[in-house]
Amino acid sequence: MSSQVTVYIYARASKANAAGQHPIYVRITIQGKRTEFSTRKFIHPTKWDQKTMKIKGSTEEARSINNYLESIKNKLTQTQVILEYQSVNITLDNFMNAYQGKSIKRERTLIPIFQDHNKKLKALIGIDYSEGTYERYETSLKHTQNYIKHQYGTDDIAIDKIDHAFVTGYDFYLRTEKDCSNNTTVKYIKNFKKIIRICLANGWLTQDPCLNYKVKLQEVERNVLTQEELETIIEKKITIERLDAVRDIFLFSCFTGLAYIDVKQLTPDNIIKGIDGQLWIDTKRQKTNTPSRIPLLSTALDIIQKYHDHPKCNNENTLLPVASNQKMNAYLKEIATICGIKKELTFHCARHTFATTVTLSNGVPIESVSKMLGHKSIRTTQHYAKITDSKVANDMDNLKALIESQKANPIKRTS
Template sequence: MADSFSLKFYLNKNKSRGKDEYKIYGRLIIDRRKSEFATNYYINENGWDVAKGRAKKNMAINDELTEAESEVNRIRRKLLDDGKPVSAKIIIQILKGDRKEKRFLLEYMAEHIEDMRKKGENAENTCDHYQSSYNIYEQFINNIYKNKDYPFNQINLEFIEQYDMYMLTMYRDPNGKKVKRNTINKHHSRLRTMLHKAVREEIISKNPYIHFPLKNTPTTRSFLTEEEINAIRKIDFSNNKTLDQVRDFFLFSCFTSLRYTDAYNLTTNNIIKTDKGKTALYVEESDKTKAPLHIPIISQTQEIIDKYNTHPDREVGGFILPRYSNQKVNDYLKNIAVLANIKKELTHHVARHTFATIALNKGIPLPVVQKILAHKSIRTTQIYAKMLVSTVEKEMEKFDL
């Protein structure tokens, strides 16, 4: 809470208009630090009451000055209630509508996320990821700094290092587990993006991340072999409709490479006939990359499509697959992995990794796989270029003299 607070209006003798007319200024002092602002009014010195800081007879001017005083008090009270820093400079900047110096991280990021959703240029998942990072930053600021928000101009290398330590030692994900370095770096990356944006908008002068390079830990992307896919296909789920449908949802993406959201939103309108009479899935804009998807339908894909011709989701909404939330799909996939005796951690995204890895090992050219996956860069597709032992053995036969 501020130790001292005062607001007085006075005539600025350096700002004159005509004979003996001076501009009315406000002087705000908090904790012996002052900041001043100009009003829109000039008044003759004889018409000004110095002691009261008001015009002697001009009620229109006095009403405006009283309204400005009320606004200053309102801004101060809101800052205090929100647990944000309070100073004469900050209050006057807010009063004048200068957004640069008054900005706070969470306030700024909330506006950024709202703009992302309104513009619709980013995938919904991307917006959700930013919201997830926002929630973590909020926890960090509340737990470490005991505030509801944090001013941009105080974010420095120490703040970033504190955040990194918090993520490594204190933070737990919604399942109560510690998070790994690469996950932490994703949240770092979004914070860095916010600071880059703030630099471009001249809210801050430099990004402290220039002194905090992010280094990822090498990871192995999990995928299934053909044998493991067949093990899942052979499970008898005749007495468990939910697991049967989740199994098909997962396998569908193993055969098409589709991300969860794209598979979830597929309708019969996305099934087209090509010029050569083939059947394919066509999506004008993929959810994440906004790039078009054109994926030929193979027999295993068609079998799943036909299976749900009379499913309520198809009959009512035209959706190709039964619809389950991503969380539910991943929860049920854990059960399916156990029943198929698969020791790997099974999530829906493993299906996309599986498609890419098997496709490359079957000799489908890298540019073709890149096209199906809708990767902008072939380097992204190369991540999946892992050689299965069976492929190495088969290719090695060519060397047999």
Template sequence: MKKENFKILFVIKLYKLNNKGVCPINVRITYQGARRENATGYFVEPKLWDSKRQLIISNTSDALNTNAHLELIKQKIKNSYLSILLETDDFEANDIYLKYLGKPLKESEFVVKYFQKYLDKIFKLIGKDLKLATWKKYNYACIQIVGFIKFNYKKNDISLDKINLQFLTEFEYYLKTEQNQSQSTINKAIQRFRRLISIAIAEGFLDKDPFILYKAKKVKKEIVFLTHEELETLEKTQISQSRLSLVKDLFIFCSYTGLAYYEMSNLEKQNIQIGFDKVYWIQMKREKTERQISIPILPKAQEIIEKYSTDNNRIFPLISNQKFNSYLKEIADITGIEKRLTHHTARKTFASTILLYNDVSMEIVSELLGHSNMVITQESYGKVVQKKVSEAMISLSVKLK
């Protein structure tokens, strides 16, 4: 820290002039633009105080004694400043005064240190209440915070009480400009950091929530799914290459079940059960939310299960998500489908073309997709419903002409 940021000044408090004609002398510590002012216990006649020379202009023994004590106070505060400077680079004017008084400094928790302790704590929950993938996401958020603090503050860490609205907006700006991240990725990072801040508030390290006035920028998500005609084109296209034929079948299967990649690749015979309605259902836990999902198997999905059914317990041959999406690009070229196909497109197709466009309610869609709550479904597929309403109204307008 630069010494010019630190200053000690004695000031007299004229408004506290007593009936003896003297007023108190206060000591004011200024550091990094912030002040801490306290009484020294000494008094002076206002006309005898020289503010420039910082002393009492008098040769009386009382005046000389007071001047000596003021100089001693000044020197002790300087020593306290130099001492605390060796201990840490994150302190305030109040900390200097506490050091001068010989009192312990206010206990501060630091952002990176606190984040790392949180990561160590939740790491023990992996395989119990937490997925390794979730822990990695929080760990990545911590790495982003470390990078930002070094970039913005030129420090390895800062105290938690320095987190405010300005910190959050500058962090967002850093991720966007220096890390070149999309708004949706930025929102995820801040969401995870917000979780940490909520815990810090609950544990008493922060008095107020710095997120109160912070508003994340909304991201307009375009739901990419296959229309009925595009799905039909895909189903009818004959593909000779076995690797592409497999991926085509698996994509169609997920378009009629809504299974995510992990659930599809780990589907086993024990997950196929006859339900109360004498129909086959897929019964399993969703990897992302740990929610139990129950999906009735539609005829086209059943055909694909039977096509790949062997003596093995696993239903489908293993294929990595990366290869799956890579092969889908080739399939899109073969079929003439111009949309960017990924495994997730099949899940979106199930929700939109198979369910919502066939008048299945949003509540049932949410249940079949295994969403943790209805809000997620509404935010993702609300526009699909609006489009269907619009099409219905246009059709009705034509009939009423």
């Protein structure tokens, strides 16, 4: 048997009968806890071999008792194998109940619940969730499994053993062993907390182990192109075809605010005539499934027209010839170098540039920006749209002009 279950058979001197014979006992030890039971067999102590845990000799009595002891050991081994096969957490109580043919208390453990959640989430891809959301939960599951192995030396943990120490230990593990940033750590713990909420909702847990875990996301300074940098990219002559196409698609996002996956999935059917009689984009964001309707600015319209007959667009029925996100970001680094832009240029930078430089800085109300970005809350938009110094200066100039105008045309008071 494995070291998880230890079996020790011995002749117990303290229970000797009137004839001086010792009863044979079996001791079971699991995870530091032990129990004993009598075999109801007695033997003279001189005939007992403690090393082999058998009776010495080959008499009929010795063979009979040794065979009986062997059958006990075989049944104990079989009990352990069955429990391991059924993925039952082997405790002393569970083991002895199973050995004696009694029903066992099945402990709910964390990993199967997490796996079941991810399985259901996968089935809802394209309905309620995106592929990216599923992949993030799968990564969270792997980190959770690795943490349990690292911290507890086992593959799983009973959910009633998850406490505040488990959660804070997981946080520490992600920051140190996995070298995760604060925001990445908080997001993984957030995914883990969803599994805990499932356990609470089903009554499998009575107390929330995450209740006193208090960590906040830190605000990250997003890269946003200035008007000058945007114009530099627009005006730069690029003769390499692949870079020229990436530049155009990046600019399209700068002037529409669409994320990479939403640009990639655009088809000619997403171009509609809006309420003003002009062309608009009408789509749903893949990430949140919220509507996003955006009037097309001239720069975006020119880019659509440029790739109207592109072979990739015709073959795939897409609006633009979008490459993989990995390639797009790699080529954008080249474009940044060519244009002399020191900032790290990624495709998502375009969405922030639309929110800040293209719209908000030019007086578009944040409510309108939020609707075009497909946000459910203006609070989310505030993370994208930053009030720049130039916007503050422009607003203050307008205020100064208003004040000066009022001074020049004072309101006449009536007595």
